[in-house]
Amino acid sequence: MKQQIVDALKGKKILILGFGREGKSTLEFIKHELPEAEVAIADQKPIEDDTVVNITTYTGDNYLECCKNYDIIMKAPGVIVKDLLDDATKAKITSQTDLFMQAFGAQTIGITGTKGKSTTSTLTHHVLTAAGKETLLVGNIGKPCFDVLDQITPQTIVVYELSAHQLEFIKASPHIAVLLNLYEEHFDHYLTPEHYYAAKKNIYRFQTANDLLIFGDIFQHATREEIAALPCSKIDIAKTEIVPRSEIRTKLIGDHNRLNIQVVAAIAYALRIDGEVFKQAVAEFEGLPHRLEYVGTYSHIKFYNDSIATAQEATINAIKALGDVDTIILGGMDRGLDYHPLITFIRHSNVRNVLLLPDTDKRMQAIFSEDKYLQGIFRVANMREAVAKAYEVTTPSKSCLLSPAAASYNTYKNFEERGNDFKDLVKKLGVANEL
Numbered sequence: 001m002k003q004q005i006v007d008a009l010k011g012k013k014i015l016i017l018g019f020g021r022e023g024k025s026t027l028e029f030i031k032h033e034l035p036e037a038e039v040a041i042a043d044q045k046p047i048e049d050d051t052v053v054n055i056t057t058y059t060g061d062n063y064l065e066c067c068k069n070y071d072i073i074m075k076a077p078g079v080i081v082k083d084l085l086d087d088a089t090k091a092k093i094t095s096q097t098d099l100f101m102q103a104f105g106a107q108t109i110g111i112t113g114t115k116g117k118s119t120t121s122t123l124t125h126h127v128l129t130a131a132g133k134e135t136l137l138v139g140n141i142g143k144p145c146f147d148v149l150d151q152i153t154p155q156t157i158v159v160y161e162l163s164a165h166q167l168e169f170i171k172a173s174p175h176i177a178v179l180l181n182l183y184e185e186h187f188d189h190y191l192t193p194e195h196y197y198a199a200k201k202n203i204y205r206f207q208t209a210n211d212l213l214i215f216g217d218i219f220q221h222a223t224r225e226e227i228a229a230l231p232c233s234k235i236d237i238a239k240t241e242i243v244p245r246s247e248i249r250t251k252l253i254g255d256h257n258r259l260n261i262q263v264v265a266a267i268a269y270a271l272r273i274d275g276e277v278f279k280q281a282v283a284e285f286e287g288l289p290h291r292l293e294y295v296g297t298y299s300h301i302k303f304y305n306d307s308i309a310t311a312q313e314a315t316i317n318a319i320k321a322l323g324d325v326d327t328i329i330l331g332g333m334d335r336g337l338d339y340h341p342l343i344t345f346i347r348h349s350n351v352r353n354v355l356l357l358p359d360t361d362k363r364m365q366a367i368f369s370e371d372k373y374l375q376g377i378f379r380v381a382n383m384r385e386a387v388a389k390a391y392e393v394t395t396p397s398k399s400c401l402l403s404p405a406a407a408s409y410n411t412y413k414n415f416e417e418r419g420n421d422f423k424d425l426v427k428k429l430g431v432a433n434e435l
Contacts (some may be wrong), residue, residue, distance in 0.1 A: 002149045004103040006033050008072075008094075015067060018076025019043040022096055025144035026074050027051065042066050067092070077140070077165035080189050093169045097162065100145045101172035104158060109267060110173065112162040112203050113180025113216070115314045119252070120180060120260045121161035123285050124267055130281035131273040133157055140166060157271070165189065168199040173206040176270060177232075178263055181217040183313045188335050197221040207232040214266050216259055235266050242266050243275065249283040253292045254321025256314075290419035292318055298430030300396035306403035307419030312342035315405040319349055326350075326398035329386045331357035331364060332406030332418070342405055343367045352376050353393045355386045360406050382411070383418070387425040 014030060016023050019041050028051075030039050040056040041047060042063045058066040064084050067073055073093045075081070081090065101108065111121045118141055125137040134153065138145045139161040152158065160174060164186055182197055190196040201222065204213045211232040218227075227234065242265035250261060261282055268278045287293070295303040306318045310332075319325050328351050330342075343364065346354060353376045356364050361379045368377050376393070380386040390400040408418040
């Protein structure tokens with residue numbers, strides 16, 4: 001199967017577009033499997049890597065201009081093309097994900113969704129491992145799929161967490177496709193919201209009658225008619241309880257995670273995994289950092305880190321899940337999203353204090369002020385000021401939740417760095433208590 005990927009690249013002038021983790025993985029693959037290949041690298045940032053020797057590189061603001069000179073473009077997920085390339089050039093775009101699905105899609109479980117895909121992917125891998133299956137976890141979770149090609153046997157089940165950016169240019173879908181939900185997100189990467197939703201839908205677009213689609217909250221942006229017309233088998237997890245809720249013990253918090261568990265139950269059922277093995281594995285699963293992560297009780301306040309929440313639906317779910325949120329920390333990079341739904345929800349919830357971070361702070365405050373709702377609304381300059389204010393205003397025994405409903409890139413490298421900063425400040429500025 002790996003040979004199919006090699007053959008797709010053989011004899012081509014190859015451009016690696018984007019030289020982050022996946023771009024570097026692609027270069028290593030080509031150097032090992034096709035040492036004579038003509039290959040170049042293009043990235044907007046300077047390329048400072050000792051492994052890039054005797055390789056043509058293109059950098060700077062006009063780095064995309066070189067794309068027309070190559071036969072095949074191996075695009076990394078982080079590269080934004082929008083309308084910066086013409087259709088003829090876009091037709092040359094492939095990726096690790098695209099070539100992998102064409103070669104290994106029949107033994108792949110692909111999992112995507114605006115929110116929940118990391119938890120669902122990791123839990124799926126955990127359950128398969130507990131059931132004694134030969135399984136690998138790759139993709140958006142942090143491991144490029146080319147890094148594991150030599151570990152794949154005919155018995156291997158690959159769990160592939162897929163972002164919209166990985167799905168955008170694929171031409172093959174996985175055998176089991178999971179589309180958890182479709183919310184407003186990542187619109188800065190796409191010409192229109194519809195282009196984002198179309199990228200997500202590629203996870204099932206190429207499925208056949210032998211495949212399975214498991215889906216959740218998608219009908220705001222997909223029609224029931226288009227789903228019904230698909231040739232694959234289908235499970236609407238919002239309407240199907242695979243394992244009765246009363247039989248599931250879990251450390252995961254919230255109804256959204258209950259749905260994620262039902263998705264994994266559907267996968268386990270399709271793979272004929274014993275129900276008791278599934279339930280035990282779910283009970284043992286610890287969850288992932290930055291996803292409704294309990295930080296601890298400090299100065300008699302419970303703190304939760306939900307830094308992964310960059311969509312307002314995720315923040316709403318987090319508030320519902322905890323039930324006793326007294327203070328919430330919102331805001332970050334401003335992508336122009338309409339925050340009226342989130343702020344309307346907060347106004348009618350039990351949340352008393354809202355701490356607003358830049359750059360969305362002014363817009364969010366303006367929405368709160370539309371009906372003169374300003375009590376408990378505070379703009380803060382940074383995370384340190386937010387945590388200090390949380391200690392000042394949060395009712396003892398209640399919860400303070402970081403669930404920003406915004407990306408982190410205006411201040412932090414990623415949501416992990418933001419979440420770690422929050423956790424560190426909580427511990428530095430408070431006094432630890434035992435629950």
